[in-house]
Amino acid sequence: DAGVTQSPTHLIKTRGQQVTLRCSPKSGHDTVSWYQQALGQGPQFIFQYYEEEERQRGNFPDRFSGHQFPNYSSELNVNALLLGDSALYLCASSSSQGPVPRAQYFGPGTRLLVL
């Protein structure tokens, strides 16, 4: 049973550029959440997608946007990159029909460096 997968594993961009990160959820999961983890800190919630709609959003600017596809996979897009966007971006999946608390399972992350 494949877990959550993310691509790419590492990425280097320059300020002002745009980036797209990808996530495939764990088999049987239909909900995808994205988190940003700066070095030495806990993950911060960006947004959550369910049924191809953004269901919840954290305190992140509109430069951060996402999409969920019919097969439940998801993309995170970040426009006009800033140096402060350098972080580990984590995707987590869960099942809307699973037993409470519908735990979220994380992928290995994409490490983004903005120069």
Added chain:
Amino acid sequence: QKEVEQDPGPLSVPEGAIVSLNCTYSNSAFQYFMWYRQYSRKGPELLMYTYSSGNKEDGRFTAQVDKSSKYISLFIRDSQPSDSATYLCAISKAAGNKLTFGGGTRVLVKP
């Protein structure tokens, strides 16, 4: 004030000792409590979850929740060097909703 507070450590213990980790939270609306383990440069791995006050045990791990004090704990018995990692507490207000994480506690288990 952060919604979840967690001592960053590092917490250094000898092999075989009990590791005691804890978090405090500020909002009684939080109902679901999780512990994740994160090795360096890896994604968080779910260890345990609970949604009621009291203790929950799974092998060497025990999770404890005291909703009246807004205090959650994780105990690791018979600690091993492979337990050396960062431990993150995470809480949510509803099942499947966004997780609010503590900053993580780095644990070092010395052989």
